[in-house]
Amino acid sequence: MIQNLKHLTKCPGCDKTYSHTKALVLDEDSNKTTLHITCDMCKVSTLIFVSSGKTGIVSFGMMTDLSRNEVKKLFKTEAVSVDQVIEIHEFLKEFNGSIKEFL
Numbered sequence: 474m475i476q477n478l479k480h481l482t483k484c485p486g487c488d489k490t491y492s493h494t495k496a497l498v499l500d501e502d503s504n505k506t507t508l509h510i511t512c513d514m515c516k517v518s519t520l521i522f523v524s525s526g527k528t529g530i531v532s533f534g535m536m537t538d539l540s541r542n543e544v545k546k547l548f549k550t551e552a553v554s555v556d557q558v559i560e561i562h563e564f565l566k567e568f569n570g571s572i573k574e575f576l
C-alpha cells in the first residue's frame with residue numbers, strides 16, 4: 474500500500490512523485506496511515522495522512538519543518554493523534570479543494 478501511495482503522492486515543493494523516496498511510517502492501523510517523507514529533489518519534508526474508507530483511499534500532504542526524529546517524538550508523546558489529524562483532514566476537505574483523492 475505504501476509503495477502505491479508514494480507513486481500517487483506528489484511533493485508539494487517540487488511536484489515530483491515520491492517513487493524513489495524513503496517514507497517513514499509514523500502511525501499505522503487498519504485504515505489510517507501517517508507517513509513522513511523528505512523529498513530527494515528539494516528536501517522538503519511532508520507529512521502524508523492517508524485514510525481508507527468506503528469511497529476509497531484519501532490522502533493529503535502537509536509540508537512540515539519537522540525532521541524525522543522530531544516528528545517521531547511528537548507522535549510518541551501523542552501531541553498529535555491520528556484522530557486529530559483526521560479532524561484536520563475533514564476541516565480541510567470543506568475549505569480547501571486541493572486534497573487529492575484517488576481510488
Ligand SMILES: [Zn+2]
Nearest residue numbers: 484487512515
Ligand atoms: Zn520535492
